Structures are given as structure tokens and as C-alpha cells.
Amino acid sequence: MPALTFLLALLALAAIALAVLFRPPRIVTGLPEGPEVARVRALLHDRLQVDAGGLRFQSSLLSELGAPDVGLAVEAERMLQAARQRSPRDPRLLAASACLDLAALRLDRAERLYRQALDRAPTYGEARLGLAVTLALRADAAGDRGRTRGLRLRAISQLASVPEQDPIYDAALYDRTLLLVRVGRMEEARRRGAEYAQHDSAGVWTVFLRRELDADAP
Numbered sequence: 001m002p003a004l005t006f007l008l009a010l011l012a013l014a015a016i017a018l019a020v021l022f023r024p025p026r027i028v029t030g031l032p033e034g035p036e037v038a039r040v041r042a043l044l045h046d047r048l049q050v051d052a053g054g055l056r057f058q059s060s061l062l063s064e065l066g067a068p069d070v071g072l073a074v075e076a077e078r079m080l081q082a083a084r085q086r087s088p089r090d091p092r093l094l095a096a097s098a099c100l101d102l103a104a105l106r107l108d109r110a111e112r113l114y115r116q117a118l119d120r121a122p123t124y125g126e127a128r129l130g131l132a133v134t135l136a137l138r139a140d141a142a143g144d145r146g147r148t149r150g151l152r153l154r155a156i157s158q159l160a161s162v163p164e165q166d167p168i169y170d171a172a173l174y175d176r177t178l179l180l181v182r183v184g185r186m187e188e189a190r191r192r193g194a195e196y197a198q199h200d201s202a203g204v205w206t207v208f209l210r211r212e213l214d215a216d217a218p
Contacts, residue, residue: 025123025163031060031092036083040076040096048072050103052133053140055178056171056205059099059126060092073103091117095127102134110134125166132158132175152183170199174209181212189213 031037041061049066050057058064077100084093098113114131117124132155139151159176162169173196180189193213200206 027166028091028121028124029060029167031096032087032090034083036079040079044076048103053137055133055136055175057133058129058168058171061096061099068103070104073100076100089120091121091124091127095130098130102130107134107138123163125162125168125172128158128162129168129172136179149183152179155179174205177209178212
């Protein structure tokens with residue numbers, strides 16, 4: 001009987017593990033409803049973007065239009081504080097605040113908030129992408145070759161964790177390919193670049209990516 005009980009317990013644990021393994025990832029997107037969030041979105045509409053150092057950056061709060069503007073990012077973050085106080089554990093609000101810090105180049109704070117968002121929603125693609133861009137910008141400013149490479153590799157790891165079902169996946173795949181080029185992993189970069197081209201064969205981002213890959217061709 002003890003042996004049978006032990007075997008049944010093992011089978012139950014295996015069943016739980018398989019259920020977790022094959023369960024579709026939870027996809028977190030968008031922003032919560034609320035007057036503060038609506039005011040921030042109205043303030044920022046096509047006016048603010050993150051200077052991502054050649055990488056793609058997307059968020060539910062900002063479009064890919066606009067221009068870097070530290071003052072506007074700081075003002076928007078102040079407006080968002082009330083919403084965060086009401087829902088302090090909502091990962092979408094944490095990521096929204098993080099992207100504003102990223103736009104204002106407050107990289108340490110942006111990294112901390114993105115990690116907090118991921119603690120609450122580990123498959124949150126927007127937070128993975130934002131954290132990767134934050135790490136890549138820190139790498140650009142590191143001034144040390146070894147540290148620069150290490151930060152870029154950490155960014156690549158974040159991008160590789162974005163679920164394929166997430167609407168942010170294409171941007172993450174683009175950035176992953178570009179960072180693979182920057183760390184010299186060209187064979188893998190070409191594989192990822194070919195995968196990206198299948199998603200966006202005639203897009204302008206594919207043209208940019210091909211230029212980067214061709215520039216490093218032997």
C-alpha cells in the first residue's frame with residue numbers, strides 16, 4: 001500500500017507538470033480603464049516615444065510615433081500615480097510607468113518597475129520587451145566591452161521569453177535578431193531574421209534588418 005500511494009502521488013505530480021507545460025501562456029495586454037489612464041493617453045497621443053537605440057519599442061501607452069521628450073514623460077508619470085495607488089499590483093500600470101521612465105532615460109527605475117510587472121505576470125510580453133530595451137540602452141552606455149556584451153545577452157534572454165501568441169512578439173523578434181548581430185552570434189541572427197521576414201516580408205523593419213545582416217555578412 002505505501003508503494004502504491006507513492007506511485008499515485010508521482011503520477012499526480014507528473015499530470016500537474018504536464019498540464020502546466022502544455023497550458024497556453026497567459027497573454028497580458030492593454031491598459032486598465034479609468035479616468036487617470038484616459039487623461040494620460042490623451043496627453044501622450046502620438047507625442048512621445050522611446051529612443052530605443054535602433055531597437056523596436058512598443059507599449060500600450062505609447063505609439064511608435066512622436067519624439068523623445070523627458071518633460072512630457074515626467075508629467076505623464078505624475079498623472080499616472082493616482083491609478084497606480086488605486087491598483088498597485090496591476091502589472092499593466094507598472095509597465096506603463098516603466099515605459100515613461102524609459103522615455104525619460106531613468107533606466108534604473110524603469111528596470112525595477114518592469115521586473116515588478118514580470119513578478120506579477122511572467123509571460124507579459126510588453127514588460128519583457130521593455131526590460132530588454134532598458135538593458136540594451138544600459139549596454140550602450142556601459143563603456144566596458146564585457147559588461148556591454150553581458151547586458152545585451154540578458155536583453156536577448158528577455159526577448160526570447162516573449163510568447164509567440166503575444167501581439168508584441170514581432171517587435172521582440174526584431175530586437176532579438178538585431179542584438180544577436182551586435183553580440184556577433186550571426187548564425188542564430190540569420191535564423192531569427194529569416195523567421196522575422198516570414199512575419200513581415202515586405203515591411204520597412206524587414207528592410208532595416210536585412211541591411212544589418214548584410215553589413216555583417218562575410
